[in-house]
Amino acid sequence: MSVHAAIPALAREAAEIIDAPPIRTADEWADARRVLPAGNAEPGAWRSDRVPYTRPICQAFADLASRWVVVVMGSQMAKTETILNIIGHRFDDGPRVPCLYVGPTENQVRGFCRERLDPMLRTVPGIASKMAQGHEDKITEKYVAGVRLGGAWAGSATELASRPAGLVLLDERDRMESSTGGEGDPVELVDARIATFPGGKLGIFSTPTIHNASPIVALFDQGSREFWCWPCRHCGALFRPEARLLTYDKDAPAAALAESARVACPHCGGAHEDADKPALNAGGRFVAHRLAPGQDGVYEPVPQLERGEIRSFWVSGLCSPWQSFGRLAQKLAAAYASKDPEKLQAVLNTAFGETYRAAGDAPKTEDVRRTVARVPRRQVPTWATLVTMGVDVQKSGLWYAVRAFGFDQAAQAMRSHAIDHGFIFGDPEYDDVWLALSRVRDADYLTTDGNARRRVELALCDSGYNPGADRYRRPAHVVYEACRRSAWRMLPSKGHAAQKSPAYLSKIETLPSGRIIPGLRIWHVDTDHFKTAIHASIRRAAEDAAPLWTLHAEADDHYLEQLIAEELLITSAGRRIWKLRGRADNHLLDCEVLAHAAAWIHQAKTRPTTTPAAPRAPAPTAAPAPMRAPVGGYVPRPGGRPWIPPRR
Numbered sequence: 229m230s231v232h233a234a235i236p237a238l239a240r241e242a243a244e245i246i247d248a249p250p251i252r253t254a255d256e257w258a259d260a261r262r263v264l265p266a267g268n269a270e271p272g273a274w275r276s277d278r279v280p281y282t283r284p285i286c287q288a289f290a291d292l293a294s295r296w297v298v299v300v301m302g303s304q305m306a307k308t309e310t311i312l313n314i315i316g317h318r319f320d321d322g323p324r325v326p327c328l329y330v331g332p333t334e335n336q337v338r339g340f341c342r343e344r345l346d347p348m349l350r351t352v353p354g355i356a357s358k359m360a361q362g363h364e365d366k367i368t369e370k371y372v373a374g375v376r377l378g379g380a381w382a383g384s385a386t387e388l389a390s391r392p393a394g395l396v397l398l399d400e401r402d403r404m405e406s407s408t409g410g411e412g413d414p415v416e417l418v419d420a421r422i423a424t425f426p427g428g429k430l431g432i433f434s435t436p437t438i439h440n441a442s443p444i445v446a447l448f449d450q451g452s453r454e455f456w457c458w459p460c461r462h463c464g465a466l467f468r469p470e471a472r473l474l475t476y477d478k479d480a481p482a483a484a485l486a487e488s489a490r491v492a493c494p495h496c497g498g499a500h501e502d503a504d505k506p507a508l509n510a511g512g513r514f515v516a517h518r519l520a521p522g523q524d525g526v527y528e529p530v531p532q533l534e535r536g537e538i539r540s541f542w543v544s545g546l547c548s549p550w551q552s553f554g555r556l557a558q559k560l561a562a563a564y565a566s567k568d569p570e571k572l573q574a575v576l577n578t579a580f581g582e583t584y585r586a587a588g589d590a591p592k593t594e595d596v597r598r599t600v601a602r603v604p605r606r607q608v609p610t611w612a613t614l615v616t617m618g619v620d621v622q623k624s625g626l627w628y629a630v631r632a633f634g635f636d637q638a639a640q641a642m643r644s645h646a647i648d649h650g651f652i653f654g655d656p657e658y659d660d661v662w663l664a665l666s667r668v669r670d671a672d673y674l675t676t677d678g679n680a681r682r683r684v685e686l687a688l689c690d691s692g693y694n695p696g697a698d699r700y701r702r703p704a705h706v707v708y709e710a711c712r713r714s715a716w717r718m719l720p721s722k723g724h725a726a727q728k729s730p731a732y733l734s735k736i737e738t739l740p741s742g743r744i745i746p747g748l749r750i751w752h753v754d755t756d757h758f759k760t761a762i763h764a765s766i767r768r769a770a771e772d773a774a775p776l777w778t779l780h781a782e783a784d785d786h787y788l789e790q791l792i793a794e795e796l797l798i799t800s801a802g803r804r805i806w807k808l809r810g811r812a813d814n815h816l817l818d819c820e821v822l823a824h825a826a827a828w829i830h831q832a833k834t835r836p837t838t839t840p841a842a843p844r845a846p847a848p849t850a851a852p853a854p855m856r857a858p859v860g861g862y863v864p865r866p867g868g869r870p871w872i873p874p875r876r
Contacts, residue, residue: 254286254317261320262313263351269550274313277510279306281456281543284514288539289314289429295537298447299433302545302581307433311397312348314431315377318395320354324375325394325425330382330418332403337379341368388417394425401434401444413693415447438573438797439525439583441807451540452533454514456547461507462498466515469546471580475499476557485561486554491546502552509547524810525583545580556580588795588807591763595770596788601778606648608673608682611636613835615647617669617687618822619718620815621695621707625653626665629819630684633832639774642833646779647673649787649816656695662710669718684717686830688751688822691720708736708748721822723755726804730757731825751829756804758821759794766791790816
């Protein structure tokens with residue numbers, strides 16, 4: 229190509245550099261530039277007016293005040309297309325920053341990148357012309373104008389923590405594990421990636437799952453709690469569409485049932501048909517809510533939005549333009565008729581975008597209150613032969629519980645008694661919190677008869693959360709380092725929902741930073757096994773005159789409520805799920821689980837019983853025997869002071 233022929237191309241490139249991109253949000257960009265290819269539900273030019281509830285979500289990503297954007301939706305509501313619009317807008321209009329898309333599994337991420345992301349990028353001329361070709365164009369890694377656009381999955385802590393990014397989009401949070409590779413919550417891991425970018429954004433999208441056990445709902449409650457509301461066509465009042473407002477003829481055949489489906493206004497009772505949905509969505513808007521005091525999972529609107537670092541949005545599946553009221557009514561009626569909890573949960577989660585409220589099983593507050601004994605705090609019963617400790621690591625500090633185990637000769641049965649519990653406030657990233665914990669762990673606990681002292685023989689510390697997880701600030705796992713400094717009297721642990729053994733030991737080869745700690749081991753704990761045992765002990769204690777599972781005399785209501793903060797749900801398929809009851813903390817229950825696991829590891833049941841010895845009389849004063857010089861020639865001086873040889 230001659231110099232004269234290259235001038236127009238160079239001029240166009242220079243114009244792109246000099247001319248500022250249009251000032252618009254992702255929804256406006258999509259309306260102007262996005263074209264859906266054949267195979268989509270509605271191929272052709274993108275129209276945000278079809279899903280107007282996505283506009284405020286896209287605009288939140290341009291809001292400098294917001295750092296997180298949390299979105300709760302059902303299926304077939306343009307959630308994935310909204311993610312693609314946000315990515316396309318950033319890499320076309322800018323500002324271009326490294327972007328990371330995170331999905332629940334590797335197959336899901338690869339499918340998204342191959343089938344959705346790559347076709348979108350190549351249909352936008354301003355992006356396709358800047359995409360790198362050849363070996364730099366991979367399925368889960370692309371470069372646009374030299375800026376990386378990558379994909380990662382929640383099962384790999386290395387992928388999530390390896391590279392910084394200015395924009396992270398995390399999809400289907402509720403389908404991810406609570407801890408990624410033992411390194412902690414995937415949300416916390418990816419949030420650390422945007423720390424170095426001014427104006428960094430983290431978008432979290434998901435369909436909700438079980439009430440009080442859904443991670444996306446917990447994140448939603450931390451934010452502005454904005455629900456998409458409709459204006460009633462009869463009274464004009466705004467209301468939040470929900471499954472409970474969907475009315476239909478339950479006894480009618482399927483076709484007639486669909487015809488009778490209506491959404492009722494909770495204020496005036498006015499009915500709305502499918503034909504009203506476009507107008508309802510066009511006039512809809514997000515309204516901020518708050519949690520109603522004293523009511524579990526009930527939200528009430530607030531007059532003014534209080535914007536913070538977290539903007540959170542929730543859109544009902546009734547608002548989807550591709551799901552009719554009649555079709556949703558058929559799904560809901562069939563789920564109720566089947567009496568299958570899992571089918572009902574699937575319909576409420578995916579079709580309606582709502583949580584499933586399941587009735588669980590847990591002891592009552594009165595039951596656990598009966599386990600409080602008259603034994604003073606920090607005193608060990610005389611029948612105890614083993615003292616263990618459980619530690620739960622949180623961002624604001626460390627929770628701990630200390631428990632004694634042993635065989636009671638009078639009852640001819642194993643017993644356990646809570647000696648102490650507490651919370652050490654402070655950032656676990658720093659050593660002062662761990663030093664305070666070591667003082668509790670290494671304390672001497674006096675027996676109730678005053679004749680002996682006991683110490684914690686083994687402590688288990690939950691390593692699911694790694695404070696200060698940054699390879700430059702803290703290159704090693706903080707929990708692992710604290711366990712190493714304890715001379716292995718405290719060991720790291722990781723909880724699992726179910727496994728073949730109540731606890732088993734495994735080796736950790738290397739840390740994510742590449743550093744090796746010699747001799748490092750981690751205990752994997754079956755949390756279902758020990759939670760079931762603890763709740764069974766509480767129930768038995770309510771029936772026995774002399775309970776075998778007790779708490780110290782200073783156990784307050786906060787301690788009691790945490791022990792029963794979770795309830796067991798057994799699905800029709802036999803799957804066991806532990807979920808929170810209300811919004812109570814469950815940290816001390818986790819500590820008790822680890823203390824019981826430590827007793828199982830030390831085989832408390834096989835330990836020989838000991839009879840407390842009588843107090844010894846003081847020995848008569850006698851002349852000290854002549855001392856033999858130990859190796860090295862150091863002989864203690866009279867009076868107990870050691871003799872130190874002079875330096876030569």
